[in-house]
Amino acid sequence: VIEEGGVKMKLTVIDTPGFGDQINNENCWEPIEKYINEQYEKFLKEEVNIARKKRIPDTRVHCCLYFISPTGHSLRPLDLEFMKHLSKVVNIIPVIAKADTMTLEEKTEFKQRVRKELEVNGIEFYPQKEFDEDLEDKTENDKIRQESMPFAVVGSDKEYQVNGKRVLGRKTPWGIIEVENLTHCEFALLRDFVIRTHLQDLKEVTHNIHYETYRAKRLNDNGGLPPMTVETEENHESNL
Amino acid sequence: QQPAQFSNPETSGYVGFANLPNQVHRKSVKKGFEFTLMVVGESGLGKSTLINSLFLTDLYPERIIPGAAEKIERTVQIEASTVEIEERGVKLRLTVVDTPGYGDAINCRDCFKTIISYIDEQFERYLHDESGLNRRHIIDNRVHCCFYFISPFGHGLKLLDVEFMKAIHNKVNIVPVIAKADTLSLKERERLKKRILDEIEDHGIKIYHLPDAESDEDEDFKEQTRLLKASIPFCVVGSNQLIEAKGKKVRGRLYPWGVVEVENPEHNDFLKLRTMLITHMQDLQEVTQDLHYENFRSERLKRGGRKIEEEVVNKDQILLEKEAELRRMQEMIARMQAQMQMQMQSGEGDSSAVHGQHV
Numbered sequence: 001v002i003e004e005g006g007v008k009m010k011l012t013v014i015d016t017p018g019f020g021d022q023i024n025n026e027n028c029w030e031p032i033e034k035y036i037n038e039q040y041e042k043f044l045k046e047e048v049n050i051a052r053k054k055r056i057p058d059t060r061v062h063c064c065l066y067f068i069s070p071t072g073h074s075l076r077p078l079d080l081e082f083m084k085h086l087s088k089v090v091n092i093i094p095v096i097a098k099a100d101t102m103t104l105e106e107k108t109e110f111k112q113r114v115r116k117e118l119e120v121n122g123i124e125f126y127p128q129k130e131f132d133e134d135l136e137d138k139t140e141n142d143k144i145r146q147e148s149m150p151f152a153v154v155g156s157d158k159e160y161q162v163n164g165k166r167v168l169g170r171k172t173p174w175g176i177i178e179v180e181n182l183t184h185c186e187f188a189l190l191r192d193f194v195i196r197t198h199l200q201d202l203k204e205v206t207h208n209i210h211y212e213t214y215r216a217k218r219l220n221d222n223g224g225l226p227p228m229t230v231e232t233e234e235n236h237e238s239n240l
Numbered sequence: 241q242q243p244a245q246f247s248n249p250e251t252s253g254y255v256g257f258a259n260l261p262n263q264v265h266r267k268s269v270k271k272g273f274e275f276t277l278m279v280v281g282e283s284g285l286g287k288s289t290l291i292n293s294l295f296l297t298d299l300y301p302e303r304i305i306p307g308a309a310e311k312i313e314r315t316v317q318i319e320a321s322t323v324e325i326e327e328r329g330v331k332l333r334l335t336v337v338d339t340p341g342y343g344d345a346i347n348c349r350d351c352f353k354t355i356i357s358y359i360d361e362q363f364e365r366y367l368h369d370e371s372g373l374n375r376r377h378i379i380d381n382r383v384h385c386c387f388y389f390i391s392p393f394g395h396g397l398k399l400l401d402v403e404f405m406k407a408i409h410n411k412v413n414i415v416p417v418i419a420k421a422d423t424l425s426l427k428e429r430e431r432l433k434k435r436i437l438d439e440i441e442d443h444g445i446k447i448y449h450l451p452d453a454e455s456d457e458d459e460d461f462k463e464q465t466r467l468l469k470a471s472i473p474f475c476v477v478g479s480n481q482l483i484e485a486k487g488k489k490v491r492g493r494l495y496p497w498g499v500v501e502v503e504n505p506e507h508n509d510f511l512k513l514r515t516m517l518i519t520h521m522q523d524l525q526e527v528t529q530d531l532h533y534e535n536f537r538s539e540r541l542k543r544g545g546r547k548i549e550e551e552v553v554n555k556d557q558i559l560l561e562k563e564a565e566l567r568r569m570q571e572m573i574a575r576m577q578a579q580m581q582m583q584m585q586s587g588e589g590d591s592s593a594v595h596g597q598h599v
Contacts, residue, residue, distance in 0.1 A: 012315035023400050027528040068421075069393055071284020078346050097394055101423035103493055117307050172416025172425055173506050183496050 014061065020078055029082045036048050036061050040214040062206045063091045063126070063194065067097045068114065068150060072106050075117050089210055091202055093194065094118070099152035099185050100170060107152050112149055119125045125149070126199065131205055131228050144193065151190040154179055157185035245553035262485055269332065274380050276355050276362075278412065279336065281310075281344030285419035290387075291336055293491065293502060294514055294543070297323055297364025298480075299336055316341040316354040331515035337383060337406070343400055351405050359411050360549035362535040362546055385517075385524045386412045390473065391414035393598060396435040397443075405445045413448035413524050415516075416440070419510045422493060422500045429475050436473055447472070450516065450597075451523055468516050477502055530565045 001010045014035075019028055039060040042125040046056045048108065055160065068079055083092055094114070102110060118125060132138040156179050159166045179187045194202070281285045288300050299321045308312065322335045339355055342348075362382045369378045386408065390401060405414055418424075418432060440447060450469050453462040479502050481494040491502040502510050517524075 021399060023403060024349050024350075026347050068283070069391075070360075073284040073305045074311075077308050077312040077344060080312070081346060082309045098423050100422050100495070101392075103495060113307075117309070120307075121309060143428055172422070172498070172500075174422075175495070176499050177495075177497050181496075227435075 002155050005238050012059070025078055028078075029085050031087060033085060036086075037214065040211055041149060041218075043211065044215055044218060060206055060211060061090050062202045064092045068094055069111070070096055070101050071154075072102055073198055074108050080109050080117070080121055080123070083118070083125070084121065087123050087125060089214070090130075091127050091205055091210070092123075093190075094150040095190065096150050096152040098154065101155045102152070111152065113148070126205070128201065128205070131209060132175075147188055148186065148193075151186040151193070153187045153190055154185040155187065269330055272333055274335075275334045275385075275522070275525070276335040276337060276381060276383050277517075278339070278355075278359075278383045278386040278513055279389065280339045280386060280421065282340055282391065283340070285336070285389045286478050287387075287389055287419070288479070290417075290476060292480050292518070293478040293510070295323070295334060296480070297326060299323060299324065304417060310316055311341070311344045312346070314341045314344065316351055317352060318358045335381065339514045348400050351400065355404075356407060356411070360536070361409065363411075363533055364540070366533065367540060369538055380525075382528055383412050384521075384528045386414050388414055388416050390416055390436060392418050392420050392423050392432065392475075396432065402443050402445065404437070405440075405447070406443065409446040410535060411533070414446070415448050415513075416473040417513065418473050418475040422475065422477045422495075424475065433471075433473055433475070448524070448527070450520060450560050454502070464515070468512055471509050471512050474513040474516075476510045477508040478510070 001008055003009070016032055024030065043056060043058065043060055046052055057069050066079070066083060066086075068075065083094070086092055095224065096107075096110065096114070099107060124130070127137075127141040129141075129145070132141055154170065154177055156170050156177075157170075158175050160169045160171055160212070162169065162176055162178060167176075167181070170177040170179075177182050183189055243516060277291075279291060281287050283305075288303070292300070317340050319337070319338045319340060320335055325332050325334060328499060335405060337358070342351055342355070345351070359382075364382065366378065367381055369375065388401070390397065403567050407414075408414065415437065418429070418436070421429065424432065429479060449473075450465060453465040477493065479493050481491065481493070481502075482489045483494045483499050483501075485499040489501075490504075493500045493502075501507050505511055513518055573576055
């Protein structure tokens with residue numbers, strides 16, 4: 001739980017070690033999809049309960065940061081497959097990692113290429129076009145979608161002295177890369193986007209769209225009945 | 241050629257065969273040198289840029305980089321480009337064998353079959369030529385050295401790296417190279433190098449070992465060899481772009497935070513890699529001939545011209561796999577049937593919400 005300016009936030013970070021590490025990575029996104037759906041299921045079960053809690057504990061995944069390798073060429077087949085499957089169940093924000101390996105031109109070219117590939121393959125990353133609520137949202141999000149994303153970031157938890165200030169950065173023999181300097185990388189843009197401007201919207205889209213889609217599918221599969229039926233089956237099981 | 245040009249004829253007992261090395265030198269220079277270098281590594285690690293930087297040429301003038309969707313269908317290709325370069329009258333016929341598609345697929349299980357076949361084919365061809373009647377113009381297309389590119393974005397070797405190197409370390413000289421080294425700080429480099437060396441040792445991977453300097457070499461050369469050996473695997477950055485830095489034009493990469501100079505030993509090991517390749521080109525060829533090729537030849541001749549029963553083994557494997565799949569599907573059907581039965585029964589039962597045992 002972290003606090004800032006009197007506002008408390010319970011932050012959960014879910015890591016997925018081992019993703020894409022095998023020689024055969026077929027379906028390696030399945031455990032991830034399964035986990036996300038399990039959180040929806042948990043929420044659904046609580047929601048349909050007769051005596052349900054006033055504030056349902058929300059363990060649903062509000063945002064998935066997908067790290068793209070800065071090859072400078074294009075997306076990898078695994079990236080495409082993952083995002084195709086997961087963009088339907090969760091908000092995906094593609095991020096280009098370790099961006100200090102690309103020059104400004106390489107960065108611009110790569111981002112353009114990735115954006116085009118995502119578009120050609122019908123992958124809707126967050127913020128999704130179809131969920132823009134009004135013109136104001138649309139203009140703001142269009143700019144982000146078409147120019148800034150995917151954010152090319154550099155991360156660091158070490159501080160160095162630059163021009164009299166202490167900044168987060170990476171030290172190399174040819175200079176210091178400042179993480180929060182917009183001329184160096186887009187970390188600040190990502191941070192502002194996810195935390196300062198769109199945090200609430202990420203939660204709302206998860207709840208109003210992704211979760212509702214899951215819920216509708218579950219109800220349809222059960223013939224329009226809420227998953228209470230599951231309990232009955234189990235009860236019947238024990239009677240046998 | 242008068243002996244007077246090359247020696248001291250006043251020494252009594254001088255025959256003149258001390259001139260032989262010069263004769264060998266002249267003949268080799270006339271004949272020219274051949275070298276085949278294979279580069280292996282996933283896309284986007286800067287292999288082509290590095291090769292172009294090493295040999296100050298452009299081996300890939302009309303290159304089109306495929307998108308991810310196209311890569312899904314592609315298998316590993318072998319692309320050999322030959323270029324004749326000349327420096328101070330010495331001709332080098334350099335063949336660079338590229339392996340596009342390696343490591344790209346979601347399932348990389350069959351990644352290295354194509355590459356191993358290629359290496360074996362060159363050995364096979366040489367063996368065939370060597371055993372033939374007319375041996376005047378045997379062309380040596382055997383792979384003398386393989387630069388294996390390791391990604392700097394991970395924490396060491398990947399499974400694929402280990403498996404591939406183990407599959408070819410008895411066929412070709414492996415020189416591991418850490419690509420795009422400008423993404424690592426000096427400390428991160430040292431850590432990564434050590435980690436990779438440890439993993440290479442743990443897995444019993446045999447990489448190319450530079451021979452120690454002979455005792456009669458001068459100190460400088462001995463020191464240089466020591467430095468080279470200590471720097472493996474080399475962390476390299478490639479570029480053929482000229483950037484203005486500190487008043488001179490250097491080959492490098494321009495970032496908002498500084499310029500990475502390709503030929504600056506404090507920035508990366510490019511110069512070390514180049515030195516190693518040049519001073520050990522001969523040794524790389526010799527080890528290929530004396531070790532890898534001889535291994536291949538003896539294995540091949542022992543087998544007596546028959547292909548190993550690989551095909552039979554594969555068929556058995558395929559059969560086993562199919563049986564396992566069949567079993568899995570049958571289990572799945574049984575489960576689905578059980579579920580359907582329960583759903584039908586629960587439609588008739590009463591709906592008390594007592595928790596039963598989980599199925």
